[in-house]
Structures are given as C-alpha cells and as structure tokens.
Amino acid sequence: MSTEEEVQDKESQLLEACITTIVSPFREKYEEKWEEEAYWEAVETFKAESKKIGYEDPFEVLGKGRFTSFEAIRDILKAGPKPCFRKGWKSPYTGEKVDILALVESLHHASGPKFEGKERIVIVDFWATWCGSCLEISPELSDIFEKYAGRIAVIGLNNDDMLDRQQEHSIEKTRTFLETKNESIRYSSYIDTEDHFARDFDNEVRYAGRARFCIEDPLEEVLKELYPVEE
Template identity: 85%
Template sequence: MPAEEEVQDKGSQLWEACLTTVFIPFKEKYDDNWDEEAYWEAVETFKAESKKAGYEDPFEVIAKYGISSFEVIRDKLKAGPKPCFRKGWKSPYTGEKVDILGLVESLYHVSGPKFDGKERIVIVDFWATWCDSCLEIAPELSDIFEKYAGRIAVIGLNNDDMFDGQKEHSVEKTRNFLKTKNEGIRYSSYIDTEDHLARDFDNVVRYAGRARICIEDPLDEVLKELYPIEE
C-alpha cells in the first residue's frame, strides 16, 4: 500500500476508534443520564489506542471532523440530540391546522406535478441536497405518491438556502439537481421562499417527524379513516 494511502487508512481507523470508544457508548447518556467519570475513562482508553496507532495527538486526525477537544465532544454528547431526534418526541405542530395549498402557492415550483389541493392526505418532505438520509427516503415517498395517486400528495420542500444563509435562492441549481434524481424524486418539488414559510405551520397535522422511522403507522391510520373501503 502506498504511504499516502496507508496514512489515510490509519486515519480512518483512528476516527472509527473514536466513534466506537468515545461517541457511541455515550450517545444515549445525555442530560440526567450523563456519566462524567465514565466519559473521561473512555477518553483515556482512546488516547492509548491513538498512541498505539502512532498518534501522540489524535486531533491530528479528528480535527478535520470539526472537533477541537475532548471537552467539545463531551459538551455535545452531554447536551444530547435535538428534541426531534429523541425517543418519544412529539411535534408541537401535531393537531394544528395547516393551509397547505396556500403555503405551496407562495413557493417556487421546480419539478413534478403542481399541487392543486385535491388530495385529502398530504406528506410534506423537508429536504436538502446535502442530506443523504433525505435522498434515501425519496424513492419510497415517490412509490407512495404513485401507489396512492389521487389520495395522497407528496410535496418536497427544498431548504438548502435556509441553512447556508444565502439570500438568493438557487432555483436553477435545485432544478438541475432534481433532473439528476428524476428516477428517485417523482413527486411535487418546491423551494422555500425567503420568508421560510415552511416553518410557519385548513389541514390538521397528524404526524410530524422522521419519515423513514415513523411514517407508516400514522399514514396507515389516516388512510383507513379517510378511505375505509378499498376501491
């Protein structure tokens, strides 16, 4: 193996060791479950592994992942994930009314059919071009859109500009990106406006959260309620 590839391989192994020793064991130990002593014991174990791999300072490698100290890692783990990623989380939007048609009419349409408000069930998918998990779920949402045509509408809302701080929306950039994904993203796609209306939630929200993990049960429940007899 060439020297450069060997260094990269050792670096990847060190980062993997950091994940398995320092991160993963404490992933669910935030807030009141935090164990400070156990964390620093794990850090010492990782430091020993780092030295065996030839790194006196492991941050030679892990700094490129945006981490500058073990204190930074500790603070992130201790704070825990955002509420929406915690077990048992329930969106505050659940039970509220949303004017989906009014929302969509103010957005930039970039691909797929335009939403006209005829469907009784609407899935709104917030996504970004850099979000791998968003792109992974897209083909499944496309299948739902086609399987339940006329009953369920699927609307993708791209939020790239909300996160990168740009004032101008890259409509053409997003449209061109979607052209490369036309096999996987076949439903209605829009871009959020400068007012970020996607955050301002006559339809009642029945579920809000991660699609891949939890969407099947609430979707099945609403389908049975609104369409009790299979056509």
C-alpha cells in the same frame, strides 16, 4: 496499497474507534443521564486505541470536523440531540390545521406533478441540496408516492438557506440539481420563497418530525382511518 490509501485507512480506523468507544456508548446518556466518570474512562480507552492505530494526537484527524477536544466531544454528547430527534418527541404543530394548497401555490414549482389538493393525506418533506440524510429518504418517499397514488401526495419543499443564510437561494440552481435526481425524486417538488414563507409550515397535522424510520407508524394509522380495508 498506496500511501494515500494507507492514510485514508488509518483515518477510517480512528474515526470508527472514536464512534465505537466514546460516541455510541454515550449517545443516549445526555442531560440528567450523563455519566462523567464513565466518559473519561472511555476516553482513556480511545487514547490507547488511537496510539495502536498510529496517532499520538487523535485530533490530527478529529479536528478536521466538529470535534476539537475531548471536552468538546463531551459537551456535545452531554447536551444531547435537538428535541425533534429525541424518542417520544411531538411537534407543537401536531393538531393544527394548515391550508396546504394555498401554501404550495405561493411557492416555486420545480419538478414532478403539481399538487392540486386532491389527496386526503399529504407528506411534506423539507430538504436541502447539501443535506445528505434528506436525500437518502427520497427514493422511499418516491415509492410511497407511486404506491399510494390518489390517496397520498408527497411534496418535497427545498429550503437550501433555511439554516444558513450564507447559503445561496437560487431557484435555477435547485431546479438543475433536481434534474440530476429525477430517478430518486419523482414526487412533487417545490422551492421556498426567498423570505421563507413556508419555513414555519408544518394540514390537521398528524405527525411532524423525522421521516426516516419514524413516518411508517403514523402514516399507517392515518391510512387505516381514512381508507379502511373492507372485510
């Protein structure tokens, strides 16, 4: 094993120890469920693990990311995830109605079939080229699009600079990116306008939130309602 590989292996061990010891055990213990004493006990356990791996100062590695101190890690965990990532969260858009066809016609078509408003169920997936977790769901959405053709429309809506105005809003750049993803992104793809016309979009909205792991139940419910199986 080369020196570079050894360093990478040590860093991986440290990160795994951090996640196992002080991140995962407290991931669901945010806000009023927070356990301060237990957290600092876990920190001491992690410090010992860090020394065994070969790091007197674990932030030699952890500092390369968003973790700059044990206090900073605590504050992040104690605050908890954003509301939309919490169990039982419901979007305030649920129950509202939006003219999706009118919305889509205002956007830039990038790839895949154009949405014509024929399907009774529409999945709109907001994503960005820099968002790894967004891209992970693409093959699954493509499978849904093909399996339920004529019943479910899937629209990918790119918002590269939605969360960071320093990000470049480039239609051509996004289209070029999509050309490299034509095997995994096979559904209708659009790009938001520069003034983010679709940013606050969320038709009646039946579910708004994370797609991965969360979309199956509400989707199955609507499918049974709109397309009941005849016995």
